[in-house]
Amino acid sequence: MPDNTTPSADQPSTEPAIRIGGLQHSFGEGELRKQVLFDNELEVARGEIVIMTGPSGSGKTTLLTLIGTLRTVQAGSLNVLGCELRGASARRLIDLRRQIGFIFQAHNLFESLSAYQNVKMAMELVGVAPSEMKPRATEMLSRVGLEHRIHYKPAELSGGQKQRVAISRGLIHRPRLILADEPTAALDEKSGRDVVTLFQELATREQVTVLMVTHDNRILDVADRIVNMVDGRIKSNVLVKESAKICEFIKGCSVFTQLTPRTLTQVADQMVPEKVAAGSVIIRQGEPGDKFYLIRHGEVDVIVEKDGTDQTVASLGEGDFFGEAALLTGEPRNATIRAKTDASLYWLGNEVFQTVMRTSASFEEELRKSLFERQ
Amino acid sequence: MFHCPVPLAWKNLTHNRRRLAVALLGIGFAVLLMFMETGFENALYDSAVKLIDDLDADVLVVHRAHYSLLARQTFGKKRLDQIRACPGVQGAYPLYIETRRSEWQLADGPDAPPQYPGYPIRTLAYHLGDPVFRARGIEDYHAELGQPDTALADVKCKAKYHIPGELSQTAATLSGRPIRLVGRFELGTDFANEGNLVMSTENFARYFPDRALGADPLDAVDLAVVQLDEGTDVDEVLDYLNGNPDSGRPRALPDDVVAFTKEQFLETETAFWRTATPIGFIFSLGTIIGFVVGVIICYQIIFADVADHVAEFATLKAMGYRNRYFVGFVLQEALLLSLLSFLPGLAISAAFYHVLARQTGLLLVLNFQRIMLVLLLTIFMCVGSGCLAMRKVLSADPAELF
Numbered sequence: 001m002p003d004n005t006t007p008s009a010d011q012p013s014t015e016p017a018i019r020i021g022g023l024q025h026s027f028g029e030g031e032l033r034k035q036v037l038f039d040n041e042l043e044v045a046r047g048e049i050v051i052m053t054g055p056s057g058s059g060k061t062t063l064l065t066l067i068g069t070l071r072t073v074q075a076g077s078l079n080v081l082g083c084e085l086r087g088a089s090a091r092r093l094i095d096l097r098r099q100i101g102f103i104f105q106a107h108n109l110f111e112s113l114s115a116y117q118n119v120k121m122a123m124e125l126v127g128v129a130p131s132e133m134k135p136r137a138t139e140m141l142s143r144v145g146l147e148h149r150i151h152y153k154p155a156e157l158s159g160g161q162k163q164r165v166a167i168s169r170g171l172i173h174r175p176r177l178i179l180a181d182e183p184t185a186a187l188d189e190k191s192g193r194d195v196v197t198l199f200q201e202l203a204t205r206e207q208v209t210v211l212m213v214t215h216d217n218r219i220l221d222v223a224d225r226i227v228n229m230v231d232g233r234i235k236s237n238v239l240v241k242e243s244a245k246i247c248e249f250i251k252g253c254s255v256f257t258q259l260t261p262r263t264l265t266q267v268a269d270q271m272v273p274e275k276v277a278a279g280s281v282i283i284r285q286g287e288p289g290d291k292f293y294l295i296r297h298g299e300v301d302v303i304v305e306k307d308g309t310d311q312t313v314a315s316l317g318e319g320d321f322f323g324e325a326a327l328l329t330g331e332p333r334n335a336t337i338r339a340k341t342d343a344s345l346y347w348l349g350n351e352v353f354q355t356v357m358r359t360s361a362s363f364e365e366e367l368r369k370s371l372f373e374r375q
Numbered sequence: 376m377f378h379c380p381v382p383l384a385w386k387n388l389t390h391n392r393r394r395l396a397v398a399l400l401g402i403g404f405a406v407l408l409m410f411m412e413t414g415f416e417n418a419l420y421d422s423a424v425k426l427i428d429d430l431d432a433d434v435l436v437v438h439r440a441h442y443s444l445l446a447r448q449t450f451g452k453k454r455l456d457q458i459r460a461c462p463g464v465q466g467a468y469p470l471y472i473e474t475r476r477s478e479w480q481l482a483d484g485p486d487a488p489p490q491y492p493g494y495p496i497r498t499l500a501y502h503l504g505d506p507v508f509r510a511r512g513i514e515d516y517h518a519e520l521g522q523p524d525t526a527l528a529d530v531k532c533k534a535k536y537h538i539p540g541e542l543s544q545t546a547a548t549l550s551g552r553p554i555r556l557v558g559r560f561e562l563g564t565d566f567a568n569e570g571n572l573v574m575s576t577e578n579f580a581r582y583f584p585d586r587a588l589g590a591d592p593l594d595a596v597d598l599a600v601v602q603l604d605e606g607t608d609v610d611e612v613l614d615y616l617n618g619n620p621d622s623g624r625p626r627a628l629p630d631d632v633v634a635f636t637k638e639q640f641l642e643t644e645t646a647f648w649r650t651a652t653p654i655g656f657i658f659s660l661g662t663i664i665g666f667v668v669g670v671i672i673c674y675q676i677i678f679a680d681v682a683d684h685v686a687e688f689a690t691l692k693a694m695g696y697r698n699r700y701f702v703g704f705v706l707q708e709a710l711l712l713s714l715l716s717f718l719p720g721l722a723i724s725a726a727f728y729h730v731l732a733r734q735t736g737l738l739l740v741l742n743f744q745r746i747m748l749v750l751l752l753t754i755f756m757c758v759g760s761g762c763l764a765m766r767k768v769l770s771a772d773p774a775e776l777f
Contacts, residue, residue, distance in 0.1 A: 061777040064777055065773075065774045065777055068693065068773075068777075070693060070772075070773045070774040070776075070777075071774045094695050094697055095695070097693060097694065097695035098694070098695035102690070102693045102694065102773075102776075104690065104693075104776045104777065105777070106686060106776070108686045108687050108689075108690040108776065109687070110383065110386070110387065110684065110687050111390060112383075112386035112387045112389070112390030113381060113383070113386055117381045117386070120381050121381050121383070121691065121694075122694055124380050124381065125694055125695055125696060126695075169694075181776075181777045213777075
């Protein structure tokens with residue numbers, strides 16, 4: 001049997017682990033047809049830990065089964081570990097499944113098999129060398145605190161221990177992607193923490209991507225991204241660390257100090273990332289303003305046209321923001337902004353910007369004040 | 376290190392000991408049922424040809440119209456000389472069989488007239504000294520059989536003949552003529568015959584003088600027992616006696632008789648009972664019922680095992696196990712069930728055969744061929760029911776696990 005554990009290692013790691021575009025899904029036929037997923041877009045990078053939340057029936061498990069190749073993609077595009085699932089052959093899907101670690105809410109262990117044998121079944125599938133099986137399983141079971149239960153059958157294990165065996169089984173074949181449904185629900189706080197720490201280690205050390213559905217508040221802090229689904233749509237998709245960074249930037253500016261942390265996070269959540277190449281014009285003087293920008297990386301030049309000549313009046317860098325004046329005054333852009341280096345930006349649409357303005361009087365006030373100071 | 380995959384089928388089967396025990400009992404019972412039905416069927420065929428089997432013959436010659444031992448077609452004595460003339464034939468001996476005129480009737484005393492209803496009994500006769508029987512022992516009685524009105528009685532004669540333990544107290548007549556039993560031999564009963572006597576041809580001629588109308592009763596031979604010289608090709612002899620249209624060899628024997636090898640004769644006799652009587656059908660039906668019972672029990676066991684573990688199987692599918700694995704799993708369970716239940720089934724059947732053979736006198740024989748037949752039926756039965764249960768495991772849907 002060929003070693004299927006790491007075929008994706010050769011692929012460029014810049015490619016996202018999961019890319020979802022226009023994904024829709026329906027259950028039932030004819031009049032009973034019920035759509036459960038609507039035009040979802042999502043991109044998850046390798047090594048990211050994603051927590052999916054949302055009320056039951058919101059479609060998050062359907063999305064999870066689609067990503068796990070357990071359902072057929074009906075409409076839209078779904079790319080998992082570099083493989084387009086729509087129209088993929090059954091053989092290709094099974095090969096892909098072997099690179100995925102599944103952890104279900106129920107442990108689903110064979111009662112007749114010991115913890116070791118249950119875990120071994122996952123190793124046999126991907127062709128782990130027989131001599132390597134025992135040490136690998138022992139190591140994995142030790143990681144979840146079961147070193148003394150290796151040859152116990154499920155009936156002799158507690159609920160939490162069984163779940164930890166199931167988690168070991170889901171991870172033993174070194175998957176590139178882990179799909180977990182409430183993995184910590186059956187565990188006490190410490191074991192739950194151990195398990196998510198294990199996820200984090202795998203994510204950082206081996207670039208394993210983790211997609212978890214959970215309602216366990218205790219483990220939200222491990223998430224790199226939190227995706228919230230409501231009624232079959234991804235309502236919010238927040239890169240937690242970036243969000244924190246943006247909050248920091250905004251807050252670092254004296255004008256935003258008045259904003260409550262809640263408003264800050266709201267602003268951060270609504271910001272859209274954009275990459276620009278060096279030399280490209282981001283906003284042009286004289287055009288109507290529709291976006292507010294924050295610089296995440298790179299530098300930009302502020303160019304003002306005066307008497308037919310362009311003058312670079314300032315240079316902005318990481319953490320600076322621009323474009324707010326036109327939004328506040330409703331006037332056209334008063335300067336051209338051109339990327340000096342390759343830069344990544346976050347922008348906020350006019351509509352959202354105005355909403356935030358209205359909800360926070362002080363925010364608007366502070367902005368006006370800052371504008372005044374800048375002139 | 377030798378790599379042995381997790382034996383999931385074995386583990387799952389043996390995990391619940393009580394369920395396994397019940398399963399093995401159930402399937403073992405089906406095995407027993409099949410063994411008994413095939414056993415009875417074969418016993419009836421075997422007993423029907425026991426007489427032929429007991430003859431020390433390489434070739435048998437009968438009348439052309441002789442379709443079975445039931446038939447009473449005889450041929451003339453001079454055919455024997457014609458057989459003896461064939462090269463390679465060491466000897467040809469006549470065997471006389473009388474059933475129709477042969478009636479066993481109890482009497483109150485050696486000289487009292489018979490008062491009880493008579494029962495047909497098969498009487499066999501041969502020239503004392505002719506080596507027609509394979510079994511040794513009969514020749515020990517040649518001196519007694521040489522005396523008038525004597526015969527040997529089959530130890531397996533049915534009770535209704537009331538053959539006394541002390542043979543000298545025999546008070547019975549054969550075809551109205553007093554008879555004296557001087558010893559015992561063993562042959563056995565079959566569908567048509569419930570008892571046997573053996574006597575000399577001289578006595579035979581006395582008891583059944585009108586066997587051949589207007590002729591010597593001994594001129595009506597039922598069967599010629601032919602022995603060949605050592606190393607003689609039996610097919611050569613048959614070709615010589617019957618002629619062979621392929622090689623253009625003419626018949627040495629007149630048209631009214633036909634020669635068979637012993638195996639051919641046994642085969643045609645068995646085939647007669649199988650096809651011309653409902654025996655084959657009845658016992659085949661019994662075997663089929665046993666088979667169906669086995670299929671149902673086996674299906675229940677495999678189905679229950681699969682149904683109890685649908686989530687686990689779905690998990691295996693999510694992990695990337697292919698359908699091939701599940702097909703293999705079910706077939707393994709089926710094979711294990713069939714083998715595990717066959718052995719105790721065989722043991723119990725052997726015990727039943729032994730007891731029944733003693734009780735009924737039926738020829739219940741377990742030979743390799745018959746054991747293999749039931750083993751194959753058992754495997755087929757379990758694998759068939761496995762295939763029925765296969766759908767359940769193949770329909771396990773991992774998408775329902777989340």
